[in-house]
Amino acid sequence: MFTRRNFLKTSALVTAGSLINPTSMFSQKNSVVAPGGSERMQLSFHDFEAQLRHPFAVSGYTRTTTPIVLTEIKYGGFTGYGEAAMPPYLGESQASVIAFLQRVNLNQFSNPFELEDILAYVDSITINNTAAKASVDIALHDLVGKLIGKPWHALWGYNATKVPVTTFTIGMGTEKEVREKTLETAPFKVLKIKLGMDEATDKKLINTVRSVTDKPIRVDANQGWKDKHYALKMIEWLSDKNVEFVEQPMPKHNLDDMAWLTEQSPLLTIADESCQRLEDITRLKGVFNGINIKLMKCTGMREANKMITLARACDLKLMVGCMTETSCAISAAAQFSPQMDYADLDGNLLISNDQFSGVKLVDGRIVLNNEPGIGVRKL
Amino acid sequence: MFTRRNFLKTSALVTAGSLINPTSMFSQKNSVVAPGGSERMQLSFHDFEAQLRHPFAVSGYTRTTTPIVLTEIKYGGFTGYGEAAMPPYLGESQASVIAFLQRVNLNQFSNPFELEDILAYVDSITINNTAAKASVDIALHDLVGKLIGKPWHALWGYNATKVPVTTFTIGMGTEKEVREKTLETAPFKVLKIKLGMDEATDKKLINTVRSVTDKPIRVDANQGWKDKHYALKMIEWLSDKNVEFVEQPMPKHNLDDMAWLTEQSPLLTIADESCQRLEDITRLKGVFNGINIKLMKCTGMREANKMITLARACDLKLMVGCMTETSCAISAAAQFSPQMDYADLDGNLLISNDQFSGVKLVDGRIVLNNEPGIGVRKL
Numbered sequence: 024m025f026t027r028r029n030f031l032k033t034s035a036l037v038t039a040g041s042l043i044n045p046t047s048m049f050s051q052k053n054s055v056v057a058p059g060g061s062e063r064m065q066l067s068f069h070d071f072e073a074q075l076r077h078p079f080a081v082s083g084y085t086r087t088t089t090p091i092v093l094t095e096i097k098y099g100g101f102t103g104y105g106e107a108a109m110p111p112y113l114g115e116s117q118a119s120v121i122a123f124l125q126r127v128n129l130n131q132f133s134n135p136f137e138l139e140d141i142l143a144y145v146d147s148i149t150i151n152n153t154a155a156k157a158s159v160d161i162a163l164h165d166l167v168g169k170l171i172g173k174p175w176h177a178l179w180g181y182n183a184t185k186v187p188v189t190t191f192t193i194g195m196g197t198e199k200e201v202r203e204k205t206l207e208t209a210p211f212k213v214l215k216i217k218l219g220m221d222e223a224t225d226k227k228l229i230n231t232v233r234s235v236t237d238k239p240i241r242v243d244a245n246q247g248w249k250d251k252h253y254a255l256k257m258i259e260w261l262s263d264k265n266v267e268f269v270e271q272p273m274p275k276h277n278l279d280d281m282a283w284l285t286e287q288s289p290l291l292t293i294a295d296e297s298c299q300r301l302e303d304i305t306r307l308k309g310v311f312n313g314i315n316i317k318l319m320k321c322t323g324m325r326e327a328n329k330m331i332t333l334a335r336a337c338d339l340k341l342m343v344g345c346m347t348e349t350s351c352a353i354s355a356a357a358q359f360s361p362q363m364d365y366a367d368l369d370g371n372l373l374i375s376n377d378q379f380s381g382v383k384l385v386d387g388r389i390v391l392n393n394e395p396g397i398g399v400r401k402l
Numbered sequence: 403m404f405t406r407r408n409f410l411k412t413s414a415l416v417t418a419g420s421l422i423n424p425t426s427m428f429s430q431k432n433s434v435v436a437p438g439g440s441e442r443m444q445l446s447f448h449d450f451e452a453q454l455r456h457p458f459a460v461s462g463y464t465r466t467t468t469p470i471v472l473t474e475i476k477y478g479g480f481t482g483y484g485e486a487a488m489p490p491y492l493g494e495s496q497a498s499v500i501a502f503l504q505r506v507n508l509n510q511f512s513n514p515f516e517l518e519d520i521l522a523y524v525d526s527i528t529i530n531n532t533a534a535k536a537s538v539d540i541a542l543h544d545l546v547g548k549l550i551g552k553p554w555h556a557l558w559g560y561n562a563t564k565v566p567v568t569t570f571t572i573g574m575g576t577e578k579e580v581r582e583k584t585l586e587t588a589p590f591k592v593l594k595i596k597l598g599m600d601e602a603t604d605k606k607l608i609n610t611v612r613s614v615t616d617k618p619i620r621v622d623a624n625q626g627w628k629d630k631h632y633a634l635k636m637i638e639w640l641s642d643k644n645v646e647f648v649e650q651p652m653p654k655h656n657l658d659d660m661a662w663l664t665e666q667s668p669l670l671t672i673a674d675e676s677c678q679r680l681e682d683i684t685r686l687k688g689v690f691n692g693i694n695i696k697l698m699k700c701t702g703m704r705e706a707n708k709m710i711t712l713a714r715a716c717d718l719k720l721m722v723g724c725m726t727e728t729s730c731a732i733s734a735a736a737q738f739s740p741q742m743d744y745a746d747l748d749g750n751l752l753i754s755n756d757q758f759s760g761v762k763l764v765d766g767r768i769v770l771n772n773e774p775g776i777g778v779r780k781l
Contacts, residue, residue, distance in 0.1 A: 136552075138559030139741070171550055171557075173515075178550075178557060180517025180704065305715055325559065332711045336684055362518070 219247015598626015
């Protein structure tokens with residue numbers, strides 16, 4: 024019911040137009056800037072079910088699809104694309120995202136360039152709904168980048184060649200499945216392994232991966248280790264297995280124990296669930312060694328880019344992560360990835376029905392393109 | 403000896419070209435993005451003596467000129483303008499700025515959009531020289547904005563209509579001079595008064611201004627009050643005189659006493675000399691109520707914009723200030739002024755031989771224009 028009939032038909036044409044028609048780009052520049060102009064941004068959205076290439080098992084459940092809502096903002100002859108991806112544990116659903124988007128009234132803004140005001144308004148509509156907010160933020164960034172004719176990595180002044188290698192996640196499974204999956208990760212320089220089950224299961228998973236590869240591993244414990252002494256014991260066990268860091272070893276609100284753990288830990292610790300938004304960062308200084316920025320947690324690209332400045336000021340390492348999501352959100356996150364120490368942007372590779380062509384993985388590293396906005400084309 | 407003969411001749415033409423020629427804008431877009439392109443940025447600079455409209459007296463000396471160095475960066479058919487303004491107390495001179503600029507080698511960068519890398523390199527050349535660094539930063543921002551065809555207030559996503567009123571500074575002088583100067587400030591809604599002399603002189607200056615106007619006053623004590631109890635007594639005396647805040651009441655390194663003073667003070671306190679750069683901000687939380695960002699202190703627009711994010715995260719109010727400088731640096735600072743709580747951008751109004759036309763003062767408030775970059779034209 025939310026699908027727009029001509030969604031697919033018009034978008035490719037519009038995107039292509041942004042690249043080859045300098046006249047339209049220039050003439051519409053004036054209409055954008057003109058104060059009091061009558062054109063308004065048109066927000067539309069529809070639900071989308073991402074099909075997973077492999078069933079995905081983590082901390083006690085398995086899924087074969089991820090619910091997504093795709094957004095568009097049209098203005099000045101251009102279309103900006105956005106996305107909300109909702110893994111079930113985040114508390115958002117297609118229904119909650121669409122209910123949120125139905126409340127977003129962009130008619131009150133005449134100038135899409137006023138990102139600060141527009142996104143402050145979007146954020147003010149509800150307390151949570153961070154993925155829904157991100158779907159507006161990403162579409163608006165894509166639109167503004169297309170109006171300008173530049174990708175965001177350039178508008179932010181970043182060096183497109185400095186994108187870090189990205190990890191590929193090995194999910195849980197039988198020993199045979201894990202070995203097979205690990206062997207399939209040849210293009211990736213670094214693996215990500217989700218732990219946080221019981222000790223025997225965690226160690227078996229690591230040992231199984233290590234039986235077939237020596238590649239560096241990044242561990243994500245997903246809050247799974249409830250006791251700090253147990254967490255330290257696990258990290259010490261991991262520390263001679265070529266593990267680079269451990270993400271979110273302990274429950275997200277347990278910052279006192281986490282600070283103790285980071286102090287004792289032979290491996291770097293990175294906050295995921297403990298760091299959702301800009302406002303969380305200052306209290307994480309000294310608690311973790313770094314933070315994992317995800318668009319769906321932090322409401323989008325604008326806040327993500329501010330988090331970079333704040334985290335650096337707090338001496339925190341920076342990682343960009345993702346959900347299972349299309350090349351739309353992955354390409355959006357890739358725009359600021361040159362500023363990251365670590366990248367985990369494999370979400371689009373996990374789905375079989377991607378709706379976008381965007382940044383590409385080459386030799387284990389995302390390669391940014393020079394297409395405007397977030398650099399995607401609708402497939 | 404540093405003046406380029408054709409500096410004035412070519413610049414007006416180039417600036418005009420950026421506004422009316424979509425073809426050149428578009429064709430040069432490709433050359434910018436192309437990796438390994440052979441074009442390099444051309445940095446040039448020359449010294450300039452700004453003539454003050456009125457001799458300027460503050461804390462024991464009087465001056466009639468301000469030394470300035472003007473910069474240009476040429477690339478892709480565009481010219482970006484920058485400026486270093488050096489009031490003597492900052493420790494920079496035309497000679498030190500020019501010595502710095504002679505060390506800047508932009509030939510190693512093929513893409514002016516890579517602001518993060520280029521400006522990190524410029525900052526790494528020496529420890530200090532913040533005004534010299536700002537002159538490169540401003541010219542580079544102006545250039546990149548022109549290459550894109552957008553002003554920085556738009557590229558940063560700010561609402562151009564949200565610029566706060568700006569203050570006009572009443573210098574020291576005889577009672578008659580002060581009264582006359584105050585009466586000349588009709589277009590300004592708020593006055594700035596520099597105190598920090600002995601008690602009788604400070605009080606007489608305030609009383610003289612108050613004898614002719616009830617306009618709100620912002621006080622800048624320029625580190626002049628050495629004792630915290632005396633500072634508090636002065637602030638209490640000021641607090642029923644329609645004073646909005648007090649800038650830098652005490653010596654810049656005396657943060658313990660300053661924290662005490664801010665705790666006791668009936669007026670807001672704003673850090674000026676205590677806050678030079680991004681790295682200073684976190685330790686000022688709880689010490690001052692806000693910070694004064696000046697391009698010549700903080701190395702330029704890119705760091706200034708990062709300071710906004712960090713200061714907001716530290717619950718600090720934001721003010722933008724200036725030196726005595728041309729409309730070049732004033733227009734650059736005005737680009738982020740929509741994010742400020744307070745503005746003090748009267749520096750260009752103090753000089754009689756401005757070299758640029760840029761942002762305009764209308765009804766006590768700076769009005770941003772929609773011209774690309776920092777929005778200036780060479781006169």
